[in-house]
Amino acid sequence: MPAIPLRAGCAALALIAATPALAQTPSAQELAALVKAQAAEIATLKARLDRLEGQNPPVATAATAATAAQPSTAPDQQVAQQQSAPPLVITPFAPQIVPPGPADLDVAQARAVAANPAGVTTEWGAGLPVFRSADGVFTYKPRGRILVDVSSTYGSRYKGRNTTTTGMRALRLGLEGGVGPHFFYQFESDFSENEVDIVTAFLGWRNRLGSKVDYDVRAGHLFNDRAFEGSTGSDSTPFLERSTVSTAIIPQRGFYGIGIMGRLFGPDWHASVSVTGDRIDGQQATNDSRTVAARAHWNPIKTDRSLLHVGAWGFDEALSSAANTLTRSTVIGGRFNGAVRVSTGELLGGRSTTGYGLELGGYAGSLWVMGEAGRRVARLTGDRPDFGSKAWSLSTGFFLTGELPPYNPRLGSFGQPNVLSPTFDGGPGAIELTARYENLDYTDLALGGDGWAATLGVNWYLNSFTRLQLNGIHWRTHNRAGDFTGSDDGQTVSARVGVTF
Structure with a gap:
């Protein structure tokens, strides 16, 4: 008889303990069904591990296909679809400038980020990465200036x-980010005089007033809008x-x-x-x-x-x-x-x-x-x-x-x-x-x-x-x-x- 995996063996013992008749005379058909179910679960776990390690996706088998159709593995399919989605490209306000960071987006751009979840992403833009959560709600970016x-x-x-x-x-060193399409924040410290100086530090809220006008309100340590x-x-x-x-x-x-x-x-x-x-x-x-x-x-x-x-x-x-x-x-x-x-x-x-x-x-x-x-x-x-x-x-x-x-x-x-x-x-x-x-x-x-x-x-x-x-x-x-x-x-x-x- 072929060796039975440990997890399958434990399940078999539980089945034997719960069913006295089976404890005495387990049929070959029942053991084969149990082994087949456990093999399908192992194949599913291996497929998940391959995705996490960045390896090539495994060849689908009848067992893995059947298992993937079950509700317990539907989230895995969703993650795989999200990871294969193309990266979100933020359109700048003008093509001759670099795309804005999370705290400088307008509300339409922020909504586009939240509405386009693509799994947990890290996108390299102007020098440092932009991190986005799997659901598109949380956005974070380090900031620096030398x-x-x-x-x-x-x-x-x-x-x-x-x-x-x-x-x-x-x-300068700092960070900026957003939560959903409306809330945003930014913080920076400057060390240029060999001492810590807080510069920009604020929380903000943005939204639209109509089809052509939007607004934001920010509170904190603010840079002048002057000249x-x-x-x-x-x-x-x-x-x-x-x-x-x-x-x-x-x-x-x-x-x-x-x-x-x-x-x-x-x-x-x-x-x-x-x-x-x-x-x-x-x-x-x-x-x-x-x-x-x-x-x-x-x-x-x-x-x-x-x-x-x-x-x-x-x-x-x-x-x-x-x-x-x-x-x-x-x-x-x-x-x-x-x-x-x-x-x-x-x-x-x-x-x-x-x-x-x-x-x-x-x-x-x-x-x-x-x-x-x-x-x-x-x-x-x-x-x-x-x-x-x-x-x-x-x-x-x-x-x-x-x-x-x-x-x-x-x-x-x-x-x-x-x-x-x-x-x-x-x-x-x-x-x-x-x-x-x-x-x-x-x-x-x-x-x-x-x-x-x-x-x-x-x-x-x-x-x-x-x-x-x-x-x-x-x-x-x-x-x-x-x-x-x-x-x-x-x-x-x-x-x-x-x-x-």
């Missing part, structure tokens, strides 16, 4: 300005540093604040409103400053290869008693030379400020142009007059390799480009030439200075998330306070290696 800079200044009449420095513009370059992430700006409009016409708290923001999105426009307090800190002994901000953009012309951008923004802040110092010293020759700045001189006793600005630009084919202007009015205590600061910039760029500018029509800002022929695939990557003129004026104050800078640059995108940048800046300043007074000019050359996941 921007390494070097800067050298020469030509200044002040020796203290002619320096060569290195620094990390950004060194074109001010709303563009540091990993997506066409220059190593944002223009003076974004760095000078800004709330006293800076680029981030804790609060709530609501955004509306149409086919060719968006609008946002936010109410925020201070940045994340450990100071709860006094009131936070309060900032109300709004921004809107519109694309009155929008074709496959051209677009016109019109934007406006503004903010109003009531300053905390602990934040009434409005002294400002703004970089004009790159971020990593702290000596090349335009200064207001000492300015104390601020009560509130109001800022506003306009944006006008667009692209035609591979050429883009963007102009920005902004003004900030600071109201001071006592009988002192208001202080107004002004800034404007004009920027342009051209992709020699034929890419469209990485404009995001959903947000009215730049994103990461979709490189047509990455270097890692044997292509040239994407090569962009850039130029900018920017101006800053603090001369409403008795000790306020002014300055301007002209920049020429080249960006080489090896692929959609890796790039090299080189900027040459000619700058001029005229300060009436501080260590470097009077007229001065010089040149700064800066370079960056950047990777964004």
